[in-house]
Amino acid sequence: MLNIQCLNKIAEAGLAQLPSDRYQLTDQTADADAILVRSADLKELVFPSKLKVIARAGAGTNNIPISRCSEAGIVVFNTPGANANAVKELVLGALVLSCRPVIPAVNWIASLGIDPQITQRTEKEKSRFVGTELKGKTLGVIGLGAIGIQIANLAVALEMRVIGYDPYISVDAAWKLSREVQHEEKLESVLKKADFITLHVPQNAKTQNMINAEALALMKNKAVLLNFARGGLVEESAVVTALAEKQLRRYITDFPSPQLAGQSGVTIIPHLGASTEEAEENCAVMAVQELIDYLENGNIRHSVNLPDVVMERSGQARICCFHRNVPNMLAHISGMFSKKGINIENLVNRSQGDYAYTLLDVDTAEVERIAAELQEQEDILRVRPLF
Numbered sequence: 001m002l003n004i005q006c007l008n009k010i011a012e013a014g015l016a017q018l019p020s021d022r023y024q025l026t027d028q029t030a031d032a033d034a035i036l037v038r039s040a041d042l043k044e045l046v047f048p049s050k051l052k053v054i055a056r057a058g059a060g061t062n063n064i065p066i067s068r069c070s071e072a073g074i075v076v077f078n079t080p081g082a083n084a085n086a087v088k089e090l091v092l093g094a095l096v097l098s099c100r101p102v103i104p105a106v107n108w109i110a111s112l113g114i115d116p117q118i119t120q121r122t123e124k125e126k127s128r129f130v131g132t133e134l135k136g137k138t139l140g141v142i143g144l145g146a147i148g149i150q151i152a153n154l155a156v157a158l159e160m161r162v163i164g165y166d167p168y169i170s171v172d173a174a175w176k177l178s179r180e181v182q183h184e185e186k187l188e189s190v191l192k193k194a195d196f197i198t199l200h201v202p203q204n205a206k207t208q209n210m211i212n213a214e215a216l217a218l219m220k221n222k223a224v225l226l227n228f229a230r231g232g233l234v235e236e237s238a239v240v241t242a243l244a245e246k247q248l249r250r251y252i253t254d255f256p257s258p259q260l261a262g263q264s265g266v267t268i269i270p271h272l273g274a275s276t277e278e279a280e281e282n283c284a285v286m287a288v289q290e291l292i293d294y295l296e297n298g299n300i301r302h303s304v305n306l307p308d309v310v311m312e313r314s315g316q317a318r319i320c321c322f323h324r325n326v327p328n329m330l331a332h333i334s335g336m337f338s339k340k341g342i343n344i345e346n347l348v349n350r351s352q353g354d355y356a357y358t359l360l361d362v363d364t365a366e367v368e369r370i371a372a373e374l375q376e377q378e379d380i381l382r383v384r385p386l387f
């Protein structure tokens with residue numbers, strides 16, 4: 001039996017994919033072979049030696065200490081694109097709310113209670129809640145991945161002028177992007193030209209505080225900033241100042257913080273971007289499938305610390321080897337097999353940055369000993385024999 005610990009609520013549709021004869025849920029991290037998680041912070045978590053995999057049912061992995069996982073031979077997965085539609089739809093709502101004062105108007109009506117004059121008062125006073133339209137305005141999309149592309153294309157359909165910035169855009173993403181979206185090579189150009197700016201990049205050392213006082217100063221007067229990516233992308237004290245100085249018209253964020261609470265011009269949503277039934281199911285099903293394929297076949301799809309490595313099963317046993325990306329490692333591993341007279345039927349090896357992964361299918365099931373010996377070699381982080 002393999003033990004799975006859920007550190008957040010994971011949709012039942014995903015958990016139902018775990019065959020009950022091979023998997024059971026545990027609430028003890030010490031017993032966990034695998035962890036399923038959403039946004040719980042794992043940075044201080046002590047990993048038990050039997051923990052082999054962490055699957056994030058969602059996109060952002062800044063809550064997971066990826067380098068520490070790699071050094072412990074733990075593969076980390078996420079579920080790219082599985083919640084993108086949910087975020088896109090909420091960003092659309094936020095765009096509309098940023099230029100139509102629906103929230104204050106609804107609050108005003110609610111404040112009237114049961115007023116017999118409500119219809120007359122509405123028609124007399126609604127002029128206080130006039131807004132503006134999105135059509136014809138410029139939307140700047142920062143980060144053209146699964147979510148950014150969908151928002152850019154949607155905004156084109158809304159007849160907005162759309163400009164996008166993503167120096168690392170994938171070929172696949174570029175194909176999906178509407179030709180109407182203008183590609184900007186510099187972040188500064190987007191900041192200067194857009195009426196609305198929406199952030200869709202991961203939070204990491206390079207993107208932390210990317211919207212700081214200097215960036216805000218470049219923005220158009222009375223621009224609107226939307227943040228459905230991560231709170232740490234934006235320097236909140238600078239946003240509060242820009243709002244007070246009327247440089248920024250509104251900041252709509254999915255990430256509450258004490259610094260933003262109660263600030264005028266700030267609309268805070270309690271991290272609901274991915275909170276739809278559909279997105280929660282999509283993410284949970286995808287995360288569980290990634291986890292099962294890794295645990296049972298050693299295959300890797302959508303890892304954030306290793307490349308995709310998928311090989312059809314052959315032979316009598318498979319050895320999965322997570323190791324550092326150092327010279328001669330493949331020759332060293334295969335040499336150990338040949339010394340023992342074990343025939344390698346199939347082999348695949350891929351690397352990503354400082355780490356690499358090798359799958360070997362062999363013609364014998366007698367592999368426990370060589371697996372144990374491999375595990376002792378320098379630069380080998382985890383070895384798993386599978387039958």
Ligand SMILES: NC(=O)c1ccc[n+]([C@@H]2O[C@H](COP(=O)([O-])OP(=O)(O)OC[C@H]3O[C@@H](n4cnc5c(N)ncnc54)[C@H](O)[C@@H]3O)[C@@H](O)[C@H]2O)c1
Pocket residue numbers: 058059060061080081083084087142143144145146147148165166167168169170173200201202203206207228229230254271272273274275
């Ligand atoms: N609010 C929510 O509930 C919610 C839901 C899903 C994702 N997110 C956040 O949104 C982020 C994006 O999600 P996604 O699914 O689109 O991810 P993704 O990986 O598909 O896209 C991210 C894009 O950002 C680009 N990028 C990286 N660094 C950049 C930089 N410095 N400047 C410009 N572009 C850069 C990448 O090239 C990539 O195309 C996630 O990392 C997560 O933090 C939030």
Ligand SMILES: O=C(O)[C@H](O)COP(=O)(O)O
Pocket residue numbers: 038039040057058059060061083271273274275
């Ligand atoms: O990165 C993500 O996928 C989102 O921020 C969603 O987070 P959640 O799964 O905690 O809602």
